[in-house]
Amino acid sequence: MIRWLAFLDGDGSHWLRLDDDVATARGPGLPAVADGDALIAVVPGTAVVLHWVELPPLAPAQALAAARLLAADVSGAPVADVHVAIGAPDAEGFRPMALVDRGAMAVWLAQLAAAGLDPDRIVPLPMLLPVPAGADDVTVLAASGHDHVRGQRLAFSAEPGLTPLLIGDRNAERIDLARFDAGLDASLADLPIDLRQGEFARVQAWRVEQGQTRRIALTLAAALALWLVGDAAVLFRTSLAADRAEQQLADAARTVLPRGTAIDAPRAQVAARLASLGGAGQGLTGLAAALLGALQGRPAATLQSLGYTPDTGLTALVAVPGADDGQAIAAGLAAAGVEARIGSPRPDNGVTVVDVMVRPR
Incomplete structure (x- = not known):
């Protein structure tokens, strides 16, 4: 040397x-x-x-x-x-x-x-x-x-x-x-x-050596495929979370609708119930809509569970990929005109989650 x-x-x-x-x-x-x-x-x-x-x-x-x-x-x-x-x-x-x-x-x-x-x-x-x-x-x-x-x-x-x-x-x-x-x-x-x-700092020049072109092309193609698979996986998880949210929303609706009511359109049924009771429009449906809207802007965040009582409001468990996602969700809820409290990130079954509480202002 x-x-x-x-x-x-x-x-x-x-x-x-x-x-x-x-x-x-x-x-x-x-x-x-x-x-x-x-x-x-x-x-x-x-x-x-x-x-x-x-x-x-x-x-x-x-x-x-x-x-x-x-x-x-x-x-x-x-x-x-x-x-x-x-x-x-x-x-x-x-x-x-x-x-x-x-x-x-x-x-x-x-x-x-x-x-x-x-x-x-x-x-x-x-x-x-x-x-x-x-x-x-x-x-x-x-x-x-x-x-x-x-x-x-x-x-x-x-x-x-x-x-x-x-x-x-x-x-x-x-x-x-x-x-x-x-x-x-x-x-x-x-x-x-x-x-x-x-x-x-020294700028490192990068040159493609002869014979590397095909290997680089295959690497890029593999990376693109992985990216597409990862993107599809995110969409799949988001779809599952949305399905879970709809089911949880239906379960929560049963707690505020008269006993024995058939649940086929929980948002519309709860809204009608609120209207009949003179509600302000920020009950289950309004709070859930605000939460789902905030999550829509964070596709990597997924809804794990959802609960609602008229006294405490909406409670949710959300899986978040990064520490700043909780604050981003809080900002989205604030923009929707509801009061939100976001807990500290914590591990849960191998993923990082935050507790979200949403109440009317």
Whole structure:
């Protein structure tokens, strides 16, 4: 495996070639990278501020949003001008957080693009140094007129005169370029952070290889068939739910119609009964119609059971595919002019359900 490291340091840019993680060549300027070889751009540590932050387990987008909030507190520049990148958490939940000027990121990528290069990753130089075993130890590399320092949850580049002030009483082990090259295999195997995130993430081009066209067509056809089958299944479940609702509506109608009444059109019969009693039109039929109307806009939600009493109103158990479906049903009922209470989602026989109570306003 061939990997190239492009060290971007103004006019002093240089490259290093690794064959199976062993340094085999180096030279000035930018490398000529062949197709299939990996390229890692190494940027000056003086241009990147590194912090270690503790974040709870979050999805990548949420973690990055939380990091941007933290960056606003520690950044000396407006956060809108700062590119924020975060790494994977360690065993104790701490993540490296890198702050770098957005303009600097754009300049580095433009410099590489002018040479026909698109790096797989962008890494600050101090993050390539060996991590010392002791919490009070640091590794120091002198290169390009700066000291590059790496410790546990510590990494920075500074002028040599400032290094003692910044590392304090930590034990410093200085290494040379040969030692740095020898440790690259371990550093690259577990890079803690990559600056190519967010707006600067690498765009992966996708090309159809020769001979893949038929396989892709068959895959798309299979996916379409599955989609159609799934859609038919949803329609079938919706139809069953509607049939159940009609039966449950007929059963509920018997509770409000005179004993012995033959039920053939429950909605019309209950409406007529309400009219004869001077009802407001929001009894069983009105409440059920409102509920079914709200469910009609959520085809994936299915009615599991239905009940009605004049005192408590309409009660229903509805299977919902997502947590937001309950609120959507509540909004539909509110728009229909009835009062609704939606319970919290809960498991029931392998599906997620919510209890719905509907009353006249």
